[in-house]
Amino acid sequence: NAGVMQNPRHLVRRRGQEARLRCSPMKGHSHVYWYRQLPEEGLKFMVYLQKENIIDESGMPKERFSAEFPKEGPSILRIQQVVRGDSAAYFCASSRQGANNSPLHFGNGTRLTVT
């Protein structure tokens, strides 16, 4: 009865490297959301995906960030050429019907540190 699984839990990258964050939704959930929490801030929406489709990416920076949720396998949030300002906790959440009809279930997050 696994919940939302995120890995890695901690990720350290040097400036300019790429970061890949993975998220496996709860069983039976086909809606995935990515949120970012900067220090001392609340969670900020980044992107909403369903299998093989990006539904809403209005919260994601236009450059360097991308997300996918393939037919098979986990959802991936990719950050290219990381900068220090990307250091944050990145949370993935899933739901069965979409968050406007059922509460989101969050993973434990990936803490990205850019040195």
Added chain:
Amino acid sequence: DQQVKQNSPSLSVQEGRISILNCDYTNSMFDYFLWYKKYPAEGPTFLISISSIKDKNEDGRFTVFLNKSAKHLSLHIVPSQPGDSAVYFCAATDRGSTLGRLYFGRGTQLTVWP
């Protein structure tokens, strides 16, 4: 533009007493509100929600009150227990148009002391 605001970064309450956490919002289109609880190094856990057609929802020790005219909601925890110590996030969404995108406040750190 912070559409959901939690103006108290922290709250300290004695065990057995009532904890009241407050939340204000600015977007009158929001029609569904949620509270999440978060422990350090974990993800937020859903606690309780309320639709804008109601003004109160209760689940055990937790009650959420919604005042639409004031654009204000509150979470009451009675009686408070030390295990309730966590960061509480208020969140809101407009189910009609934002595909479930949640807007979060910055959180309130609740400490319940024995």
